[in-house]
Amino acid sequence: MDIIIIKQCFLSLLAVLMWTPGFTGGSDVNQTSTLWEKxxxxxxxxxxxxxxxxxxxxxxxxxxxxxxMERIVFTTTVNEKHDFGPFSTDKFxxxxxxxxxGTFTVKNVQPGDQGLYFCAVRASDTKDVNQTPRFITKTISQSVESEIKCSHKIPSYNKIFWYKQGKDKALQLLGYLNLNNPNVEEELKGKISxxxxxxxxxxxxxxxxxLNDSAVYxxxxxxxxxxxxxxxDTKTF
Known part of the structure; x- marks a missing residue:
């Protein structure tokens, strides 16, 4: 990834296309690439x-x-009130x-806003990927042993990625399967498989x-x- 050095009072917001789950992207979705603003x-x-x-x-x-990665806002044409979660509409x-x-605005741009910004679109009902079960309840010290399952029938797709969204709403990459080869993020080896x-x-x-394993996966x-x-949604008590 290229590193952009910011000088004086200019800020770069690098907007990168993301094609993600239930969501879709790729060549069918386009967004502003690199944005410079005072x-x-x-x-x-x-x-x-x-x-x-x-x-x-x-x-x-x-x-x-x-x-x-964290989700800032969810928008839809059927509801004028967009879901910003914990983020303030004074800023976004x-x-x-x-x-x-659609458009997304970062207000009153400051150096701390520099980063990658992604858009993703989703249909009202997406059946390309299926994940089961919808909920799992466990107690502390127990384990989830191959109980969260994912399947798809998309020709030529050869990877399955896994993500965790905790209470802070940030989306964390856990790793992925490339064909039958697992690739777990380094800091999660021994915890996730x-x-x-x-x-x-x-x-x-x-x-x-x-307790911090309670999340949406x-x-x-x-x-x-x-x-x-x-x-x-996995809950731990």
Whole structure:
């Protein structure tokens, strides 16, 4: 990844396309690439797609340097009140008046806003990837042993990615299956494991559960930067 050195009072907001689960992207979705804006100004990014009117849901994500990815806002054409979660509308804004496009604005840009900004679109009902079960309840010290399962029937897709979304709403990559080869993030080895085949199905295991393992876990079927997503809510008591 290129490193952009910021001088004086200018800030770069690098907007990168993301094709993620349940979500979709790739060549069908396009957004503002690199955006430069003066400090204290507002920076607006646009996202467009050619997936059709059923893809009327749009998500915007941010990844600051050295941090995990987090969802800033969920927008839809059927509700004018967008879901910013814990983020303030004093800092962020979004528009979504038509299914095929939307905008995202970072207000009063400051050096701390420098990072990667992603858009993703989703249909009202996506069946390309299936994940079961919807909920799992465990007690502390128990383990989830291949109980979170993901399957897809997307031709030529050979990877299954796994993500965790904790209470802070940040989206953390756990790792992925490339064909039948598991690749777990270094800091999670021994805690997380995968099995299966990225071309059709896989499962997630979590050992020695703790309270901070209570989260929503997502799987994504992918080829290169393309992906489709589903999720399961895991609670630990």
């Amino acid at each position: 400090q204290d100004n507002n920076a607006t990014m646009e996202c467009r797609h050619t997936k059709g009117s059923s893809y009327y849901q749009m998500y915007w994500f941010r990844q600051l340097p050295g941090e995990t 804004a979004a528009t979504k008046t038509v299914a095929e496009s 995968f099995d299966g085949d990225g071309r059709n199905n896989g499962s997630l295991s979590i050992s020695d559960l703790r 997502f799987c994504a079927a992918s080829l290169h930067s393309a992906a489709h997503l589903s999720g399961v």
